[in-house]
Amino acid sequence: MEQEKQRVEPPAPEPASAPQAASEPRAPPPPQQQPKLVVPVQPSMPVTRPWPMAIIPSVKPVEIKSGTPAKKKKHCNCKNSQCLKLYCECFAAGDYCDGCNCKQCGNTVENEKGRQDAINNTKLRNPNAFQPKIENGPITPSVRKDAGAPPSLPKHNKGCHCKKSGCLKKYCECFQANILCSKNCKCMDCKNFEGSEELRAIIQGDNSCDRNNIQQAANVALNGAIGSSGYRFSPVRRKRPLEDTHYQRLNVEGSMMQMQFQEANHVDASQIAASTGLEGSTGNFQGKSKLVYRSPLANTIHLTDVNDLANRLVIVCRKASEGFTTIADNKVEMEIDKEICTNTDQNFDENKKEFQKATASRLGNVTQIDQQIPGESGSYCNVTQIDQQCDTQEDSRPASPGTRALLCDEQDLTFGTTYRSSIPVALHDQDISELQTAQENAVLREFRNYLRLIIARGQVNEEKSSSGTGTELDAMRNHESSTILPPVRAEEENQCSG
DNA sequence: GAGTTTGAAACT
DNA sequence: CAGTTTCAAACTC
Numbered sequence: 001m002e003q004e005k006q007r008v009e010p011p012a013p014e015p016a017s018a019p020q021a022a023s024e025p026r027a028p029p030p031p032q033q034q035p036k037l038v039v040p041v042q043p044s045m046p047v048t049r050p051w052p053m054a055i056i057p058s059v060k061p062v063e064i065k066s067g068t069p070a071k072k073k074k075h076c077n078c079k080n081s082q083c084l085k086l087y088c089e090c091f092a093a094g095d096y097c098d099g100c101n102c103k104q105c106g107n108t109v110e111n112e113k114g115r116q117d118a119i120n121n122t123k124l125r126n127p128n129a130f131q132p133k134i135e136n137g138p139i140t141p142s143v144r145k146d147a148g149a150p151p152s153l154p155k156h157n158k159g160c161h162c163k164k165s166g167c168l169k170k171y172c173e174c175f176q177a178n179i180l181c182s183k184n185c186k187c188m189d190c191k192n193f194e195g196s197e198e199l200r201a202i203i204q205g206d207n208s209c210d211r212n213n214i215q216q217a218a219n220v221a222l223n224g225a226i227g228s229s230g231y232r233f234s235p236v237r238r239k240r241p242l243e244d245t246h247y248q249r250l251n252v253e254g255s256m257m258q259m260q261f262q263e264a265n266h267v268d269a270s271q272i273a274a275s276t277g278l279e280g281s282t283g284n285f286q287g288k289s290k291l292v293y294r295s296p297l298a299n300t301i302h303l304t305d306v307n308d309l310a311n312r313l314v315i316v317c318r319k320a321s322e323g324f325t326t327i328a329d330n331k332v333e334m335e336i337d338k339e340i341c342t343n344t345d346q347n348f349d350e351n352k353k354e355f356q357k358a359t360a361s362r363l364g365n366v367t368q369i370d371q372q373i374p375g376e377s378g379s380y381c382n383v384t385q386i387d388q389q390c391d392t393q394e395d396s397r398p399a400s401p402g403t404r405a406l407l408c409d410e411q412d413l414t415f416g417t418t419y420r421s422s423i424p425v426a427l428h429d430q431d432i433s434e435l436q437t438a439q440e441n442a443v444l445r446e447f448r449n450y451l452r453l454i455i456a457r458g459q460v461n462e463e464k465s466s467s468g469t470g471t472e473l474d475a476m477r478n479h480e481s482s483t484i485l486p487p488v489r490a491e492e493e494n495q496c497s498g
Numbered sequence: 499g500a501g502t503t504t505g506a507a508a509c510t
Numbered sequence: 511c512a513g514t515t516t517c518a519a520a521c522t523c
Binding site (some may be wrong): 081085086087092122125127129158160161162163164165171172173491 | 504506
């Protein structure tokens with residue numbers, strides 16, 4: 001038989017009227033000090049957040065929940081905890097239950113003694129149990145509010161431990177608090193970080209102010225229908241160990257690249273705001289910090305560069321293949337190689353045509369190459385074939401032309417069976433092995449070249465930015481091959497010939 | 499609104 | 511401190 005809760009409508013819980021107020025003044029101590037929040041707090045404090053809203057003043061309440069302003073008190077539904085454990089949101093918030101649907105409620109004024117015991121027990125177990133869970137950094141919120149100094153991003157003190165929600169549902173305390181997961185979190189497969197496509201999808205859904213849209217966006221994001229970080233099924237725990245003081249910011253163009261970089265480097269997601277394409281569009285996460293650390297590689301790696309790299313790799317790989325089958329024409333091949341690699345600053349079509357011409361004239365494979373290299377295609381692989389061959393791999397997500405080319409590479413050891421069939425030499429196993437080696441060498445060389453190029457770009461950017469100019473990136477990009485590649489190339493030639 | 503899922507809190 | 515259980519909110523149907 002249910003015991004009717006012995007609750008008396010508490011007068012609007014005034015801090016002064018609370019018994020605890022005398023023993024624990026409300027003056028806010030520095031963070032992480034002795035617990036302070038034991039008394040009923042502001043009546044307007046939303047119970048949906050077990051910590052005072054004031055602790056995260058800079059967090060723009062997005063109100064992911066359907067447009068309910070954060071004013072309305074939420075009512076718990078506790079059944080077994082008697083509202084005297086932290087399970088109870090009211091209790092955790094330091095609030096009395098008021099109009100809740102709880103049963104056997106002990107979180108009432110009438111049960112103040114039992115309540116205080118419960119509070120003490122809870123604090124005994126965890127002295128910070130009633131501390132705000134969201135930390136804004138070393139500066140107290142009130143000070144921060146007035147100072148106008150760049151605030152550090154709020155983060156969960158303990159961090160979440162989500163496993164399945166991707167930290168994109170309100171199960172996640174971080175997400176519920178409208179903050180990004182941080183290094184404190186021990187969550188798995190976290191998608192609640194700046195630059196997350198999934199998060200962006202949810203935020204966009206949130207902008208629609210439609211709860212269903214938000215939920216749908218979250219589900220879609222979690223299911224990976226939208227661009228994913230590629231770690232969707234990874235059981236690897238994703239931590240963000242960098243210290244906040246580092247304030248490392250990444251600014252690699254393209255959120256996917258950023259995400260991958262972040263994953264690869266375990267960058268604290270909460271630290272890479274402000275420099276991404278999400279800036280200004282992330283709702284609750286926007287405007288936290290205007291700290292702008294720009295990587296020297298900012299604006300250096302463009303999507304076209306990635307495509308260009310992929311194309312280059314395809315070229316050199318094919319060239320290696322051709323060279324292998326026409327050993328007698330080795331000298332000619334090297335000339336082609338030179339042509340291709342010294343023209344890296346020209347656009348792709350020019351390179352392609354040159355290569356086409358050279359190859360056609362020197363290897364006599366005009367017909368086959370023309371078939372395999374459509375003039376207007378963005379890749380050396382036949383687009384249709386690639387679509388058929390590569391789209392069956394992994395997810396059915398769209399891939400860039402370069403990615404398609406590389407996928408094609410993986411699928412076919414000599415870049416396409418049809419193309420290989422055009423090679424008039426029957427390859428034995430050993431030949432194939434040698435061919436693979438040659439291709440691998442070619443690809444690695446080219447990739448090394450490209451990395452050097454990127455490094456050089458970054459150095460130029462850094463110099464420019466430190467000297468205050470920093471506007472000659474484009475010039476650098478335009479002349480990169482003439483200033484960087486030739487020496488590298490010469491070095492390579494020496495190595496290869498040696 | 500019932501049932502399920504989820505992750506924090508509590509417990510061992 | 512790690513593993514398990516309990517709990518209530520969030521979520522799904």
